[in-house]
Amino acid sequence: MFKRILIANRGEIAVRVFRACREMDIEPVAVYSQADREALHVQLAERAYCIGPARSADSYLNMDAILTVARAAGCDAIHPGYGFLSENADFADACQTAGIAFIGPSGDVIRAMGNKAAARALMRKAGVPVVPGSDGAVDTAQQAQAIADAIGYPVLIKAAAGGGGRGMRRVYEPAQLKALFEEARGEALACFGDGEMYLEKLILRPRHIEFQIMADREGHVIQLGERDCSIQRRNQKLLEESPSRALTPALREEMGKAAVAAARAAGYENAGTVEFVVDQEGHFYFIEMNTRIQVEHPVTELTTGLDLVREQIRVAAGLPLSVSQEEVFFRGHAMECRINAEDPAHGFRPSPGKVGFLHLPGGFGVRVDTGLYPGCELPAYYDSLMAKIIVYAPTRLEAIRRMRRSLEELIVEGPAANTDLLHQILYHPDFVRGNYNTGFLEEHLDTLLTWSGSGEEVEQ
Numbered sequence: 001m002f003k004r005i006l007i008a009n010r011g012e013i014a015v016r017v018f019r020a021c022r023e024m025d026i027e028p029v030a031v032y033s034q035a036d037r038e039a040l041h042v043q044l045a046e047r048a049y050c051i052g053p054a055r056s057a058d059s060y061l062n063m064d065a066i067l068t069v070a071r072a073a074g075c076d077a078i079h080p081g082y083g084f085l086s087e088n089a090d091f092a093d094a095c096q097t098a099g100i101a102f103i104g105p106s107g108d109v110i111r112a113m114g115n116k117a118a119a120r121a122l123m124r125k126a127g128v129p130v131v132p133g134s135d136g137a138v139d140t141a142q143q144a145q146a147i148a149d150a151i152g153y154p155v156l157i158k159a160a161a162g163g164g165g166r167g168m169r170r171v172y173e174p175a176q177l178k179a180l181f182e183e184a185r186g187e188a189l190a191c192f193g194d195g196e197m198y199l200e201k202l203i204l205r206p207r208h209i210e211f212q213i214m215a216d217r218e219g220h221v222i223q224l225g226e227r228d229c230s231i232q233r234r235n236q237k238l239l240e241e242s243p244s245r246a247l248t249p250a251l252r253e254e255m256g257k258a259a260v261a262a263a264r265a266a267g268y269e270n271a272g273t274v275e276f277v278v279d280q281e282g283h284f285y286f287i288e289m290n291t292r293i294q295v296e297h298p299v300t301e302l303t304t305g306l307d308l309v310r311e312q313i314r315v316a317a318g319l320p321l322s323v324s325q326e327e328v329f330f331r332g333h334a335m336e337c338r339i340n341a342e343d344p345a346h347g348f349r350p351s352p353g354k355v356g357f358l359h360l361p362g363g364f365g366v367r368v369d370t371g372l373y374p375g376c377e378l379p380a381y382y383d384s385l386m387a388k389i390i391v392y393a394p395t396r397l398e399a400i401r402r403m404r405r406s407l408e409e410l411i412v413e414g415p416a417a418n419t420d421l422l423h424q425i426l427y428h429p430d431f432v433r434g435n436y437n438t439g440f441l442e443e444h445l446d447t448l449l450t451w452s453g454s455g456e457e458v459e460q
């Protein structure tokens, strides 16, 4: 087993990985930017190294600085968390060259899944259903026009290197296509330095359903059930739950098998997520595979009782998975809310700054993953995620009630937060019935921001 792991991240996920290391008797080593000197992950660590100025490009994305620290501190592995270098194939390769284990899949696998147009092609070959669309990359607006005419409008223009909902445009009419294609490509170039585009049919009012998978070096691949991540704003997830109300047992089984087939086709190792959209008729389509631990992984940890970060570390150290598929048991219902430092009443504008008084929820069935502490500073340089509240209960309705009361207990003085919006979602009759899709938030936003739905209850 590893002796010392460098955690190449910050915020709640750095804290999360720290905890796994400590429980495994592995020494965690922190790195931080100048804006994060006082951050919780730095305070928890016995060893912490500054890797550069606040800007991510100068610190958390600085491969050389991170590898230099890893060597100097005698680390035998690096955990990248999510975001930053977690899906950077060159970084995974550089770790390998340096003789340091990268806790994730190989650079080649990351590269293969990182190009979403190529990943689609690979999945189709493996018999995993993909959204109807282009065969690989689309180079020009004219080409896009021809493909869109063939598959039918509306279509979705996507960036092959895309992530975080960037470089993506919905096109409802042929007349819009050329301008939106150029716009999407411009955004993709600016965000990812890569203007490769592809086309998919826009599935109307789909559910976003993803499957957690885990694979080891010996070729064992297991799936750990689904997460329904259909509560999204601008293609960014806000609330996730498992199991999904949208799946029948038969569909769940079929999708679970497809997720395992996808991982096998990719020659996968470590933790990964196979993402699908499910249309109104219950057809499912692969959209992408994320080759890292996800923000919403605790949902799966609560329904399966498996520590996914621990499992990641074990697998990277060459150990087999600690359970077989037959030994995975799903129980109860889990739900996660992302508490973001943003102001929904003012166009969700980011709200960094100093946190004053802080009270986090707790009690039976409640888990909070956060880098917050009273008096901490939220730098403006990074994402707005402040905390994740994850609840577990035997049934969905009990989980909803537990989440409502958890949000009611939360007090974060200082930055604006999206807590009230989440609370309103948890009272919306359609949400309570489990009757929602990726259009839910946009459709109901005005009502959710002004309405006070608390107190009433609908039948599930």
Ligand code: ADP
Pocket: 131, 156, 162, 163, 164, 165, 166, 200, 201, 202, 203, 204, 206, 208, 232, 235, 275, 277, 287, 288, 438
């Ligand atoms: P990113 O990597 O940028 O997050 P994804 O391919 O994962 O992009 O898609 C993000 C979100 O966009 C999905 O969760 C879903 O809500 C929506 N989406 C993606 N592809 C389609 C599609 N073909 N039809 C409808 N919605 C889609």
